[in-house]
Amino acid sequence: EQQKLKRIRLNKAVTLDGTAIELHANIEVPEDVVKAKAAGATGIGLYRTEFLFMNRREMPDEEEQFIAYRKVAEAMKGLPVTIRTLDLGADKQMNPDTARSCTNPALGLRAIRLCLADPPIFHAQLRALLRASHYGNIKILVPMLSTLSELRQTKLMLERAKLSLRKQQIPFDEDIKLGGMIEVPAAALTAEAFAQQLDFLSIGTNDLIQYSLAIDRTDDSVSHLYNPLHPAVLQLVEMTIRAGEKLGKPVSVCGEMAGDPRLTKLLLGLGLRQFSMHSAQLLAVKRRILQTDVPRLGVLARKILNSGDSDKIEPLLDKLNLQ
Numbered sequence: 001e002q003q004k005l006k007r008i009r010l011n012k013a014v015t016l017d018g019t020a021i022e023l024h025a026n027i028e029v030p031e032d033v034v035k036a037k038a039a040g041a042t043g044i045g046l047y048r049t050e051f052l053f054m055n056r057r058e059m060p061d062e063e064e065q066f067i068a069y070r071k072v073a074e075a076m077k078g079l080p081v082t083i084r085t086l087d088l089g090a091d092k093q094m095n096p097d098t099a100r101s102c103t104n105p106a107l108g109l110r111a112i113r114l115c116l117a118d119p120p121i122f123h124a125q126l127r128a129l130l131r132a133s134h135y136g137n138i139k140i141l142v143p144m145l146s147t148l149s150e151l152r153q154t155k156l157m158l159e160r161a162k163l164s165l166r167k168q169q170i171p172f173d174e175d176i177k178l179g180g181m182i183e184v185p186a187a188a189l190t191a192e193a194f195a196q197q198l199d200f201l202s203i204g205t206n207d208l209i210q211y212s213l214a215i216d217r218t219d220d221s222v223s224h225l226y227n228p229l230h231p232a233v234l235q236l237v238e239m240t241i242r243a244g245e246k247l248g249k250p251v252s253v254c255g256e257m258a259g260d261p262r263l264t265k266l267l268l269g270l271g272l273r274q275f276s277m278h279s280a281q282l283l284a285v286k287r288r289i290l291q292t293d294v295p296r297l298g299v300l301a302r303k304i305l306n307s308g309d310s311d312k313i314e315p316l317l318d319k320l321n322l323q
């Protein structure tokens with residue numbers, strides 16, 4: 001089985017009808033690039049930078065971050081490397097022993113909220129990312145956006161970082177692309193407004209499911225209710241894909257849903273053309289793509305999307321997967 005999958009490593013991810021699909025890898029540390037390339041990823045769709053900050057006392061400074069980001073950019077040799085700005089807080093604490101306790105960490109000061117509340121940390125990361133962009137094809141991805149105001153503040157911070165580098169005559173990619181994670185239902189519902197102001201969108205289904213279904217993704221007692229196939233989740237995903245299509249901005253899914261081969265045809269049927277996942281899932285998803293005729297998916301995918309009942313979706317999905 002593994003041998004069979006390996007044979008399609010170098011195949012282009014194209015469906016039977018000739019639709020080209022982008023298959024990217026999620027990484028947590030620069031060393032993960034080796035596995036991403038071995039799996040045939042054509043880019044890094046999500047580099048979770050918080051792992052550089054976790055389980056240690058001191059924050060990594062700009063230089064340490066620059067070295068890590070440049071390493072990934074260089075290793076990917078011009079292929080896209082989407083680096084997410086710090087997504088600390090909630091399930092990803094820097095130092096669990098000293099983490100500030102709050103009643104609802106997932107709804108608290110995390111991700112972009114934390115960065116905007118601590119400009120020196122954000123400034124150092126943005127400078128490190130910009131400096132590394134001179135050595136490859138880096139894109140910046142902002143987590144947990146829920147309002148356009150956060151995006152405006154982020155853009156001001158990015159301009160400030162660019163200005164400081166220009167003053168010092170340090171080179172960076174002047175044309176660097178800025179994308180946003182759509183992982184809060186409010187952002188999915190207003191995805192068009194975000195797509196207007198961004199170069200690309202990336203759907204974080206892990207958090208989108210958590211927030212739309214009110215299920216703590218870290219709480220085992222409710223994990224049976226955590227359902228990627230809830231019609232509300234599918235509708236939020238589809239709305240975001242449509243918003244990107246309408247405004248001509250690429251949309252990817254980088255949450256766990258993207259790496260589940262059982263959901264590949266459904267996501268293709270909803271219009272998704274870019275997936276980012278753990279490297280270990282990549283070939284299984286590619287195999288599904290190679291077996292799919294996109295025009296044939298439309299009717300059933302619509303039916304699934306418009307079904308108000310989660311329990312009716314499972315059998316429809318089985319049918320879709322046989323197409």
Ligand code: PEP
Nearest residue numbers: 183204205206207254255
């Ligand atoms: C997500 O929320 O789907 C996502 C990709 O980010 P993380 O799992 O790191 O929160």
Ligand code: MG
Nearest residue numbers: 183204206207
């Ligand atoms: Mg997330």
